[in-house]
Amino acid sequence: MNNTLSIVGSGFSSLAAASYLARSGYDVTIFEKNDTVGGRARQLKKGGFVFDIGPTWYWMPDVFERFFADFNKKPSDYYSLEKLNPAYNVYFDKLDYISIEDSLEKICETFESIETGSASKLKKFIGNAEDNYDIAIKDLVYRPGVSALELITPQTMRKLGLFLDTIKKTVRREFKNERLVSILEFPVLFLGAKPGDTPAFYNFMNFADFGIGTFHPKNGMYSVIEGMRTLAEDLGVTIKTNSPVERIEVEGKHAIGIWANGEFFPSDIVLSGADYHHSETLLAPKHRAYSEQFWEKKTFAPSSLLFYVGFNKQLENVVHHTLFFDVDFDIHAQAIYDDPEWPKEPLFYASFPSKTDDNAAPTGCEAGIFLIPLAPGIKDTPEVREQYFDIIMNRFQRLTDQDVTKNIIFKESFCVNDFVKDYNSYKGNAYGMANTLLQTAFLRPKLKSKKVKNLYFTGQLTVPGPGVPPSLISGKLAAELINKHHPLP
Numbered sequence: 001m002n003n004t005l006s007i008v009g010s011g012f013s014s015l016a017a018a019s020y021l022a023r024s025g026y027d028v029t030i031f032e033k034n035d036t037v038g039g040r041a042r043q044l045k046k047g048g049f050v051f052d053i054g055p056t057w058y059w060m061p062d063v064f065e066r067f068f069a070d071f072n073k074k075p076s077d078y079y080s081l082e083k084l085n086p087a088y089n090v091y092f093d094k095l096d097y098i099s100i101e102d103s104l105e106k107i108c109e110t111f112e113s114i115e116t117g118s119a120s121k122l123k124k125f126i127g128n129a130e131d132n133y134d135i136a137i138k139d140l141v142y143r144p145g146v147s148a149l150e151l152i153t154p155q156t157m158r159k160l161g162l163f164l165d166t167i168k169k170t171v172r173r174e175f176k177n178e179r180l181v182s183i184l185e186f187p188v189l190f191l192g193a194k195p196g197d198t199p200a201f202y203n204f205m206n207f208a209d210f211g212i213g214t215f216h217p218k219n220g221m222y223s224v225i226e227g228m229r230t231l232a233e234d235l236g237v238t239i240k241t242n243s244p245v246e247r248i249e250v251e252g253k254h255a256i257g258i259w260a261n262g263e264f265f266p267s268d269i270v271l272s273g274a275d276y277h278h279s280e281t282l283l284a285p286k287h288r289a290y291s292e293q294f295w296e297k298k299t300f301a302p303s304s305l306l307f308y309v310g311f312n313k314q315l316e317n318v319v320h321h322t323l324f325f326d327v328d329f330d331i332h333a334q335a336i337y338d339d340p341e342w343p344k345e346p347l348f349y350a351s352f353p354s355k356t357d358d359n360a361a362p363t364g365c366e367a368g369i370f371l372i373p374l375a376p377g378i379k380d381t382p383e384v385r386e387q388y389f390d391i392i393m394n395r396f397q398r399l400t401d402q403d404v405t406k407n408i409i410f411k412e413s414f415c416v417n418d419f420v421k422d423y424n425s426y427k428g429n430a431y432g433m434a435n436t437l438l439q440t441a442f443l444r445p446k447l448k449s450k451k452v453k454n455l456y457f458t459g460q461l462t463v464p465g466p467g468v469p470p471s472l473i474s475g476k477l478a479a480e481l482i483n484k485h486h487p488l489p
Protein backbone atom coordinates (compact mmCIF):
# COMPACT_ATOMS: atom_id res chain seq x y z
CA MET A 1 0.00 0.00 0.00
CA ASN A 2 1.35 3.48 -0.90
CA ASN A 3 0.76 5.00 2.49
CA THR A 4 4.15 6.10 3.84
CA LEU A 5 3.98 9.72 4.88
CA SER A 6 6.85 11.81 6.26
CA ILE A 7 6.27 15.05 8.17
CA VAL A 8 9.00 17.65 8.69
CA GLY A 9 8.77 19.28 12.13
CA SER A 10 6.66 18.71 15.24
CA GLY A 11 4.96 22.05 15.93
CA PHE A 12 1.21 22.33 16.55
CA SER A 13 0.41 22.14 12.83
CA SER A 14 2.51 19.01 12.23
CA LEU A 15 1.16 17.21 15.30
CA ALA A 16 -2.41 18.04 14.27
CA ALA A 17 -1.89 16.87 10.68
CA ALA A 18 -0.14 13.71 11.89
CA SER A 19 -3.18 12.60 13.92
CA TYR A 20 -5.67 13.19 11.10
CA LEU A 21 -3.45 11.37 8.58
CA ALA A 22 -2.69 8.42 10.84
CA ARG A 23 -6.41 8.01 11.39
CA SER A 24 -6.92 7.96 7.60
CA GLY A 25 -4.57 5.01 7.38
CA TYR A 26 -1.23 6.65 6.59
CA ASP A 27 1.94 5.28 8.13
CA VAL A 28 3.10 8.61 9.54
CA THR A 29 6.60 9.51 10.76
CA ILE A 30 7.46 12.94 12.15
CA PHE A 31 11.07 14.11 11.78
CA GLU A 32 11.95 16.87 14.26
CA LYS A 33 15.37 18.52 14.27
CA ASN A 34 15.29 19.44 17.99
CA ASP A 35 15.50 17.03 20.89
CA THR A 36 11.90 17.66 21.96
CA VAL A 37 8.62 18.07 20.10
CA GLY A 38 6.52 21.24 20.06
CA GLY A 39 8.47 23.64 17.86
CA ARG A 40 7.96 27.19 19.01
CA ALA A 41 5.90 25.88 21.91
CA ARG A 42 8.77 24.00 23.58
CA GLN A 43 9.41 24.19 27.29
CA LEU A 44 12.39 25.39 29.35
CA LYS A 45 12.95 23.75 32.74
CA LYS A 46 15.61 25.12 35.07
CA GLY A 47 16.18 24.93 38.84
CA GLY A 48 12.58 23.96 39.58
CA PHE A 49 11.18 26.68 37.27
CA VAL A 50 9.13 25.83 34.17
CA PHE A 51 8.66 28.27 31.28
CA ASP A 52 6.79 28.08 27.99
CA ILE A 53 9.42 29.20 25.48
CA GLY A 54 6.84 30.48 22.98
CA PRO A 55 3.06 30.81 23.25
CA THR A 56 1.55 31.67 26.63
CA TRP A 57 -1.97 32.92 25.75
CA TYR A 58 -4.58 30.18 25.35
CA TRP A 59 -7.33 31.85 23.32
CA MET A 60 -10.22 30.42 21.28
CA PRO A 61 -10.80 27.28 23.41
CA ASP A 62 -13.52 26.24 20.94
CA VAL A 63 -10.83 25.56 18.30
CA PHE A 64 -9.01 23.16 20.65
CA GLU A 65 -12.33 21.50 21.57
CA ARG A 66 -13.16 21.07 17.90
CA PHE A 67 -9.74 19.54 17.22
CA PHE A 68 -10.00 16.97 19.99
CA ALA A 69 -13.69 16.30 19.21
CA ASP A 70 -12.59 15.18 15.72
CA PHE A 71 -11.00 12.24 17.58
CA ASN A 72 -13.90 11.80 20.03
CA LYS A 73 -11.79 13.37 22.74
CA LYS A 74 -11.92 16.51 24.88
CA PRO A 75 -9.09 18.85 25.95
CA SER A 76 -9.78 17.72 29.53
CA ASP A 77 -8.75 14.17 28.53
CA TYR A 78 -5.21 15.60 28.23
CA TYR A 79 -4.92 18.82 30.27
CA SER A 80 -6.91 21.04 32.62
CA LEU A 81 -7.81 24.64 31.90
CA GLU A 82 -8.35 27.60 34.19
CA LYS A 83 -10.03 30.81 33.06
CA LEU A 84 -7.84 33.68 34.23
CA ASN A 85 -9.27 36.57 36.23
CA PRO A 86 -8.11 39.14 35.48
CA ALA A 87 -7.32 38.00 31.97
CA TYR A 88 -4.53 40.58 32.02
CA ASN A 89 -3.45 43.96 33.34
CA VAL A 90 -2.16 46.78 31.14
CA TYR A 91 0.23 49.31 32.66
CA PHE A 92 0.25 52.90 31.42
CA ASP A 93 2.22 54.56 34.22
CA LYS A 94 3.56 53.91 37.70
CA LEU A 95 1.03 51.68 39.51
CA ASP A 96 -1.48 52.96 37.00
CA TYR A 97 -3.00 50.08 35.08
CA ILE A 98 -6.26 48.78 33.68
CA SER A 99 -7.45 45.28 34.59
CA ILE A 100 -9.29 43.32 31.94
CA GLU A 101 -11.51 40.98 33.89
CA ASP A 102 -13.14 37.70 32.94
CA SER A 103 -16.53 38.85 31.61
CA LEU A 104 -17.77 41.36 29.08
CA GLU A 105 -20.07 42.88 31.72
CA LYS A 106 -17.12 43.69 33.99
CA ILE A 107 -15.02 44.95 31.08
CA CYS A 108 -17.88 47.25 30.04
CA GLU A 109 -17.97 48.70 33.56
CA THR A 110 -14.24 49.34 33.38
CA PHE A 111 -14.58 51.05 30.00
CA GLU A 112 -17.48 53.22 31.24
CA SER A 113 -15.45 54.35 34.25
CA ILE A 114 -12.77 55.62 31.87
CA GLU A 115 -14.84 57.01 28.98
CA THR A 116 -18.49 57.92 29.45
CA GLY A 117 -20.71 56.20 26.91
CA SER A 118 -18.06 53.64 25.97
CA ALA A 119 -19.82 50.63 27.59
CA SER A 120 -22.70 50.62 25.12
CA LYS A 121 -20.29 51.19 22.23
CA LEU A 122 -18.17 48.30 23.45
CA LYS A 123 -21.17 45.95 23.66
CA LYS A 124 -22.06 46.81 20.07
CA PHE A 125 -18.45 46.49 18.91
CA ILE A 126 -18.04 43.07 20.55
CA GLY A 127 -21.44 41.97 19.19
CA ASN A 128 -20.18 42.74 15.70
CA ALA A 129 -16.87 41.01 16.51
CA GLU A 130 -18.80 37.91 17.64
CA ASP A 131 -20.66 37.87 14.35
CA ASN A 132 -17.30 37.94 12.53
CA TYR A 133 -15.93 35.26 14.87
CA ASP A 134 -18.80 32.96 13.89
CA ILE A 135 -18.15 33.59 10.21
CA ALA A 136 -14.35 33.35 10.39
CA ILE A 137 -13.42 30.89 13.12
CA LYS A 138 -16.36 28.54 12.75
CA ASP A 139 -16.26 28.49 8.95
CA LEU A 140 -13.86 30.51 6.75
CA VAL A 141 -10.59 29.49 8.43
CA TYR A 142 -11.52 25.85 7.78
CA ARG A 143 -11.35 26.46 4.02
CA PRO A 144 -8.03 25.56 2.38
CA GLY A 145 -7.20 28.82 0.60
CA VAL A 146 -7.30 27.11 -2.80
CA SER A 147 -9.51 29.73 -4.46
CA ALA A 148 -10.85 33.25 -3.90
CA LEU A 149 -14.37 31.83 -4.24
CA GLU A 150 -14.01 30.27 -0.78
CA LEU A 151 -14.37 33.74 0.71
CA ILE A 152 -17.54 34.56 -1.16
CA THR A 153 -20.49 33.62 1.02
CA PRO A 154 -23.74 35.49 1.77
CA GLN A 155 -22.25 36.38 5.18
CA THR A 156 -18.98 37.80 3.83
CA MET A 157 -20.78 39.74 1.10
CA ARG A 158 -22.60 41.62 3.85
CA LYS A 159 -19.23 42.34 5.44
CA LEU A 160 -17.29 43.47 2.38
CA GLY A 161 -16.66 46.92 3.83
CA LEU A 162 -14.87 45.37 6.81
CA PHE A 163 -12.21 43.89 4.51
CA LEU A 164 -11.45 47.34 3.14
CA ASP A 165 -11.60 49.21 6.45
CA THR A 166 -8.91 48.71 9.14
CA ILE A 167 -8.97 47.82 12.82
CA LYS A 168 -7.25 51.10 13.60
CA LYS A 169 -9.91 53.23 11.91
CA THR A 170 -12.91 51.30 13.28
CA VAL A 171 -11.62 51.34 16.86
CA ARG A 172 -10.75 55.05 16.74
CA ARG A 173 -14.12 55.93 15.23
CA GLU A 174 -15.86 54.65 18.37
CA PHE A 175 -13.39 55.15 21.23
CA LYS A 176 -11.46 58.32 22.04
CA ASN A 177 -9.50 57.43 25.15
CA GLU A 178 -5.98 56.41 24.03
CA ARG A 179 -5.72 53.71 26.70
CA LEU A 180 -8.94 52.03 25.62
CA VAL A 181 -7.86 52.31 22.00
CA SER A 182 -4.55 50.59 22.70
CA ILE A 183 -6.28 47.78 24.60
CA LEU A 184 -8.69 47.21 21.71
CA GLU A 185 -5.80 47.24 19.23
CA PHE A 186 -3.69 44.82 21.29
CA PRO A 187 -5.18 41.51 19.98
CA VAL A 188 -4.06 42.49 16.49
CA LEU A 189 -0.48 41.89 17.64
CA PHE A 190 -1.27 38.16 17.47
CA LEU A 191 -1.98 38.56 13.75
CA GLY A 192 1.46 39.97 13.18
CA ALA A 193 0.69 43.31 11.51
CA LYS A 194 -0.02 46.90 12.50
CA PRO A 195 -3.67 47.75 13.38
CA GLY A 196 -3.58 50.17 10.43
CA ASP A 197 -2.73 47.29 8.07
CA THR A 198 -5.17 44.75 9.48
CA PRO A 199 -8.68 44.49 7.97
CA ALA A 200 -11.48 45.47 10.35
CA PHE A 201 -13.02 42.03 9.81
CA TYR A 202 -10.25 40.68 12.07
CA ASN A 203 -11.93 42.31 15.06
CA PHE A 204 -13.09 38.75 15.76
CA MET A 205 -9.89 38.70 17.83
CA ASN A 206 -11.57 41.23 20.15
CA PHE A 207 -14.39 38.76 20.67
CA ALA A 208 -11.83 36.05 21.45
CA ASP A 209 -10.31 38.45 24.00
CA PHE A 210 -13.33 40.09 25.71
CA GLY A 211 -16.13 37.71 24.72
CA ILE A 212 -14.49 34.34 25.40
CA GLY A 213 -11.53 35.13 27.63
CA THR A 214 -8.01 33.99 28.43
CA PHE A 215 -7.26 30.52 29.75
CA HIS A 216 -4.23 28.82 31.26
CA PRO A 217 -3.55 25.13 30.77
CA LYS A 218 -2.12 23.68 34.01
CA ASN A 219 1.66 23.27 33.57
CA GLY A 220 1.57 25.70 30.63
CA MET A 221 0.99 25.53 26.89
CA TYR A 222 3.42 22.64 26.68
CA SER A 223 0.77 20.43 28.28
CA VAL A 224 -1.28 20.95 25.09
CA ILE A 225 1.72 19.77 23.04
CA GLU A 226 2.06 16.75 25.32
CA GLY A 227 -1.64 15.97 24.87
CA MET A 228 -1.34 16.21 21.10
CA ARG A 229 1.75 14.03 21.13
CA THR A 230 -0.08 11.38 23.17
CA LEU A 231 -3.04 11.48 20.78
CA ALA A 232 -0.76 11.18 17.73
CA GLU A 233 1.22 8.29 19.18
CA ASP A 234 -1.96 6.51 20.25
CA LEU A 235 -3.05 6.72 16.60
CA GLY A 236 0.22 5.10 15.53
CA VAL A 237 2.40 8.10 14.59
CA THR A 238 6.16 7.55 14.96
CA ILE A 239 8.10 10.57 16.22
CA LYS A 240 11.83 10.88 15.58
CA THR A 241 13.50 13.75 17.44
CA ASN A 242 17.10 14.89 16.78
CA SER A 243 16.29 14.23 13.12
CA PRO A 244 16.89 17.33 11.00
CA VAL A 245 15.60 16.83 7.47
CA GLU A 246 18.40 17.75 5.08
CA ARG A 247 16.66 17.29 1.74
CA ILE A 248 13.35 16.42 0.13
CA GLU A 249 14.20 14.14 -2.78
CA VAL A 250 12.15 14.65 -5.96
CA GLU A 251 12.01 12.54 -9.11
CA GLY A 252 10.19 14.05 -12.05
CA LYS A 253 7.35 15.87 -10.36
CA HIS A 254 7.05 13.54 -7.35
CA ALA A 255 8.69 13.61 -3.94
CA ILE A 256 10.10 10.16 -3.31
CA GLY A 257 11.36 10.63 0.23
CA ILE A 258 13.40 12.67 2.64
CA TRP A 259 16.97 12.59 3.95
CA ALA A 260 17.51 12.91 7.70
CA ASN A 261 20.80 12.37 9.53
CA GLY A 262 22.28 11.08 6.26
CA GLU A 263 19.66 8.33 5.93
CA PHE A 264 17.06 8.13 3.16
CA PHE A 265 13.43 7.56 4.16
CA PRO A 266 11.22 6.64 1.17
CA SER A 267 7.85 8.42 1.36
CA ASP A 268 4.70 8.37 -0.73
CA ILE A 269 3.70 11.79 0.57
CA VAL A 270 5.82 14.53 2.17
CA LEU A 271 4.30 17.25 4.38
CA SER A 272 6.42 20.02 5.90
CA GLY A 273 5.36 21.92 9.00
CA ALA A 274 8.71 23.68 9.24
CA ASP A 275 8.77 27.36 8.19
CA TYR A 276 7.62 27.43 4.56
CA HIS A 277 10.65 29.34 3.28
CA HIS A 278 13.05 26.85 4.89
CA SER A 279 10.97 23.89 3.68
CA GLU A 280 11.41 25.03 0.09
CA THR A 281 15.18 25.29 0.56
CA LEU A 282 15.10 21.51 1.17
CA LEU A 283 14.15 21.20 -2.52
CA ALA A 284 16.32 21.73 -5.58
CA PRO A 285 15.69 25.32 -6.84
CA LYS A 286 13.61 24.17 -9.84
CA HIS A 287 11.07 22.57 -7.51
CA ARG A 288 10.52 25.69 -5.39
CA ALA A 289 7.29 27.60 -6.00
CA TYR A 290 8.31 30.87 -4.34
CA SER A 291 11.40 32.97 -5.05
CA GLU A 292 13.57 34.82 -2.54
CA GLN A 293 12.03 38.07 -3.88
CA PHE A 294 8.56 36.72 -3.05
CA TRP A 295 9.50 36.20 0.60
CA GLU A 296 11.41 39.49 0.72
CA LYS A 297 8.25 41.42 -0.22
CA LYS A 298 6.00 39.79 2.36
CA THR A 299 5.01 41.35 5.69
CA PHE A 300 6.35 39.06 8.37
CA ALA A 301 5.08 38.94 11.92
CA PRO A 302 7.64 40.29 14.40
CA SER A 303 10.57 38.46 15.87
CA SER A 304 11.05 38.86 19.63
CA LEU A 305 13.60 39.26 22.35
CA LEU A 306 12.56 37.01 25.22
CA PHE A 307 13.88 36.54 28.73
CA TYR A 308 13.02 33.66 31.03
CA VAL A 309 13.81 34.78 34.56
CA GLY A 310 13.81 32.92 37.86
CA PHE A 311 13.14 35.24 40.84
CA ASN A 312 13.78 34.12 44.43
CA LYS A 313 10.73 36.01 45.71
CA GLN A 314 7.14 36.58 44.66
CA LEU A 315 6.62 39.80 42.73
CA GLU A 316 4.06 42.44 43.57
CA ASN A 317 1.58 44.38 41.47
CA VAL A 318 1.64 41.96 38.55
CA VAL A 319 -0.75 39.25 37.36
CA HIS A 320 -0.32 36.17 35.16
CA HIS A 321 -0.35 38.31 31.96
CA THR A 322 0.85 41.89 32.33
CA LEU A 323 1.36 44.30 29.43
CA PHE A 324 3.47 47.45 29.57
CA PHE A 325 1.97 50.00 27.20
CA ASP A 326 3.42 53.09 28.85
CA VAL A 327 5.12 54.17 25.61
CA ASP A 328 3.83 54.95 22.13
CA PHE A 329 3.08 51.76 20.17
CA ASP A 330 3.02 53.61 16.83
CA ILE A 331 6.68 54.55 17.27
CA HIS A 332 7.62 51.00 18.32
CA ALA A 333 5.61 49.62 15.35
CA GLN A 334 7.58 51.83 12.93
CA ALA A 335 10.77 50.20 14.24
CA ILE A 336 9.25 46.76 13.53
CA TYR A 337 7.59 47.32 10.15
CA ASP A 338 8.75 50.52 8.45
CA ASP A 339 12.39 51.25 9.35
CA PRO A 340 13.64 48.09 11.04
CA GLU A 341 15.75 49.00 14.06
CA TRP A 342 15.89 48.28 17.78
CA PRO A 343 12.98 50.26 19.33
CA LYS A 344 14.15 53.25 21.37
CA GLU A 345 11.35 52.84 23.91
CA PRO A 346 10.00 49.30 23.62
CA LEU A 347 6.57 48.13 24.62
CA PHE A 348 6.86 44.82 26.38
CA TYR A 349 4.80 41.97 27.72
CA ALA A 350 5.47 39.95 30.86
CA SER A 351 4.01 36.66 31.97
CA PHE A 352 4.20 35.26 35.48
CA PRO A 353 2.72 31.76 35.19
CA SER A 354 3.60 31.06 38.84
CA LYS A 355 0.89 33.58 39.82
CA THR A 356 -1.70 30.93 38.99
CA ASP A 357 0.25 27.71 38.50
CA ASP A 358 2.12 26.20 41.47
CA ASN A 359 4.18 24.03 39.18
CA ALA A 360 5.79 26.99 37.38
CA ALA A 361 8.21 27.94 40.19
CA PRO A 362 9.51 26.65 43.53
CA THR A 363 7.53 27.78 46.61
CA GLY A 364 8.04 31.47 47.37
CA CYS A 365 9.61 32.13 43.95
CA GLU A 366 8.30 33.66 40.71
CA ALA A 367 8.81 32.62 37.09
CA GLY A 368 8.89 35.61 34.73
CA ILE A 369 8.81 35.68 30.94
CA PHE A 370 9.49 39.05 29.27
CA LEU A 371 8.89 39.66 25.56
CA ILE A 372 9.78 42.63 23.34
CA PRO A 373 8.45 42.43 19.73
CA LEU A 374 11.17 43.21 17.17
CA ALA A 375 11.72 43.55 13.43
CA PRO A 376 12.61 40.17 11.88
CA GLY A 377 16.19 39.97 10.65
CA ILE A 378 17.44 42.67 13.03
CA LYS A 379 21.05 42.37 14.31
CA ASP A 380 21.08 40.28 17.46
CA THR A 381 24.15 40.35 19.75
CA PRO A 382 24.71 39.42 23.42
CA GLU A 383 25.45 43.10 24.18
CA VAL A 384 22.20 44.40 22.74
CA ARG A 385 20.22 41.71 24.59
CA GLU A 386 21.82 42.87 27.88
CA GLN A 387 21.15 46.49 27.05
CA TYR A 388 17.44 45.76 26.50
CA PHE A 389 17.20 43.62 29.60
CA ASP A 390 18.39 46.61 31.64
CA ILE A 391 15.97 48.93 29.83
CA ILE A 392 12.91 46.83 30.55
CA MET A 393 13.96 45.88 34.09
CA ASN A 394 14.35 49.56 35.00
CA ARG A 395 10.95 50.33 33.53
CA PHE A 396 9.42 47.27 35.16
CA GLN A 397 10.75 48.23 38.59
CA ARG A 398 9.59 51.82 38.28
CA LEU A 399 6.12 50.98 36.94
CA THR A 400 5.41 48.20 39.43
CA ASP A 401 7.17 50.07 42.26
CA GLN A 402 9.50 47.34 43.50
CA ASP A 403 13.14 46.22 43.34
CA VAL A 404 13.60 42.89 41.62
CA THR A 405 17.03 42.79 40.01
CA LYS A 406 18.71 41.66 43.25
CA ASN A 407 16.27 38.75 43.35
CA ILE A 408 17.17 37.27 39.98
CA ILE A 409 18.53 33.73 40.38
CA PHE A 410 19.08 33.26 36.64
CA LYS A 411 17.95 34.53 33.28
CA GLU A 412 17.98 32.95 29.84
CA SER A 413 17.38 34.84 26.63
CA PHE A 414 16.03 33.94 23.19
CA CYS A 415 16.14 36.19 20.14
CA VAL A 416 16.46 36.41 16.34
CA ASN A 417 19.57 34.18 16.11
CA ASP A 418 17.89 31.47 18.21
CA PHE A 419 14.74 31.51 16.09
CA VAL A 420 16.94 30.89 13.05
CA LYS A 421 19.15 28.29 14.73
CA ASP A 422 16.42 26.36 16.57
CA TYR A 423 13.57 26.52 14.04
CA ASN A 424 15.10 27.50 10.67
CA SER A 425 12.84 30.52 10.89
CA TYR A 426 12.90 33.02 7.99
CA LYS A 427 14.73 36.11 9.30
CA GLY A 428 14.10 34.82 12.83
CA ASN A 429 10.37 35.59 12.70
CA ALA A 430 8.60 34.54 15.88
CA TYR A 431 5.10 33.93 14.60
CA GLY A 432 5.11 33.60 10.87
CA MET A 433 3.61 35.70 8.11
CA ALA A 434 1.23 38.47 9.10
CA ASN A 435 -2.49 38.42 8.26
CA THR A 436 -2.79 41.59 6.17
CA LEU A 437 -5.49 41.97 3.48
CA LEU A 438 -3.10 40.83 0.74
CA GLN A 439 -1.80 37.95 2.85
CA THR A 440 -5.17 36.45 3.74
CA ALA A 441 -6.62 33.04 2.76
CA PHE A 442 -6.01 32.20 -0.94
CA LEU A 443 -3.33 34.94 -1.11
CA ARG A 444 -1.04 33.09 1.35
CA PRO A 445 1.57 30.50 0.31
CA LYS A 446 -0.32 27.35 -0.69
CA LEU A 447 -0.83 24.21 1.38
CA LYS A 448 -0.23 22.11 -1.75
CA SER A 449 3.02 22.55 -3.66
CA LYS A 450 2.51 24.08 -7.09
CA LYS A 451 5.52 22.20 -8.46
CA VAL A 452 5.71 18.81 -6.72
CA LYS A 453 2.53 16.72 -6.91
CA ASN A 454 2.71 14.91 -3.58
CA LEU A 455 4.33 17.63 -1.45
CA TYR A 456 2.32 19.68 1.07
CA PHE A 457 2.97 22.43 3.60
CA THR A 458 1.34 23.39 6.88
CA GLY A 459 1.95 25.88 9.69
CA GLN A 460 1.88 29.55 10.44
CA LEU A 461 3.32 30.75 7.09
CA THR A 462 0.50 29.18 5.12
CA VAL A 463 -3.29 29.04 5.60
CA PRO A 464 -4.91 30.31 7.80
CA GLY A 465 -2.09 32.16 9.62
CA PRO A 466 -0.10 32.73 12.81
CA GLY A 467 -1.06 31.56 16.30
CA VAL A 468 -1.73 28.24 17.99
CA PRO A 469 -5.43 27.86 17.02
CA PRO A 470 -4.72 28.64 13.32
CA SER A 471 -1.81 26.18 13.40
CA LEU A 472 -4.13 23.40 14.60
CA ILE A 473 -6.52 24.30 11.78
CA SER A 474 -3.67 24.42 9.27
CA GLY A 475 -2.75 20.83 10.14
CA LYS A 476 -6.33 19.74 9.59
CA LEU A 477 -6.55 21.56 6.23
CA ALA A 478 -3.31 20.02 4.96
CA ALA A 479 -4.51 16.56 6.00
CA GLU A 480 -7.85 17.09 4.23
CA LEU A 481 -6.10 18.12 1.00
CA ILE A 482 -3.85 15.06 1.17
CA ASN A 483 -6.87 12.81 1.74
CA LYS A 484 -8.66 14.46 -1.15
CA HIS A 485 -5.81 14.15 -3.67
CA HIS A 486 -4.38 10.81 -2.49
CA PRO A 487 -7.31 8.83 -1.05
CA LEU A 488 -6.32 5.54 0.51
CA PRO A 489 -8.42 2.53 -0.40
Ligand SMILES: Cc1cc2nc3c(=O)[nH]c(=O)nc-3n(C[C@H](O)[C@H](O)[C@H](O)COP(=O)(O)OP(=O)(O)OC[C@H]3O[C@@H](n4cnc5c(N)ncnc54)[C@H](O)[C@@H]3O)c2cc1C
Nearest residue numbers: 009011012013033039040055056057245274459460467468
Ligand atom coordinates in the same frame (compact mmCIF):
# COMPACT_ATOMS: atom_id res chain seq x y z
C1 LIG B 1 7.55 33.94 21.51
C2 LIG B 1 6.25 33.50 20.91
C3 LIG B 1 5.06 33.79 21.54
C4 LIG B 1 3.87 33.37 20.99
N1 LIG B 1 2.72 33.59 21.68
C5 LIG B 1 1.57 33.02 21.25
C6 LIG B 1 0.44 33.00 22.12
O1 LIG B 1 0.51 33.47 23.25
N2 LIG B 1 -0.70 32.40 21.65
C7 LIG B 1 -0.78 31.83 20.41
O2 LIG B 1 -1.84 31.32 20.03
N3 LIG B 1 0.30 31.82 19.59
C8 LIG B 1 1.47 32.37 20.00
N4 LIG B 1 2.60 32.28 19.24
C9 LIG B 1 2.51 31.67 17.91
C10 LIG B 1 2.48 30.15 17.96
O3 LIG B 1 3.40 29.67 18.88
C11 LIG B 1 2.82 29.61 16.58
O4 LIG B 1 1.94 30.17 15.61
C12 LIG B 1 2.75 28.09 16.47
O5 LIG B 1 3.34 27.47 17.58
C13 LIG B 1 3.41 27.67 15.16
O6 LIG B 1 3.31 26.30 14.98
P1 LIG B 1 3.83 25.65 13.62
O7 LIG B 1 3.41 24.25 13.63
O8 LIG B 1 3.45 26.48 12.46
O9 LIG B 1 5.43 25.80 13.62
P2 LIG B 1 6.62 25.57 14.64
O10 LIG B 1 6.17 25.56 16.04
O11 LIG B 1 7.68 26.54 14.29
O12 LIG B 1 7.12 24.11 14.27
C14 LIG B 1 8.00 23.88 13.20
C15 LIG B 1 8.92 22.76 13.59
O13 LIG B 1 9.73 22.38 12.48
C16 LIG B 1 11.03 22.05 12.99
N5 LIG B 1 11.99 22.10 11.88
C17 LIG B 1 12.45 23.18 11.21
N6 LIG B 1 13.30 22.79 10.23
C18 LIG B 1 13.38 21.44 10.30
C19 LIG B 1 14.10 20.46 9.55
N7 LIG B 1 14.88 20.79 8.52
N8 LIG B 1 13.98 19.17 9.90
C20 LIG B 1 13.17 18.79 10.95
N9 LIG B 1 12.47 19.68 11.68
C21 LIG B 1 12.57 20.99 11.35
C22 LIG B 1 11.26 23.09 14.05
O14 LIG B 1 12.28 22.70 14.92
C23 LIG B 1 9.89 23.14 14.71
O15 LIG B 1 9.81 22.18 15.73
C24 LIG B 1 3.84 32.67 19.76
C25 LIG B 1 5.04 32.38 19.12
C26 LIG B 1 6.24 32.77 19.69
C27 LIG B 1 7.52 32.40 19.01
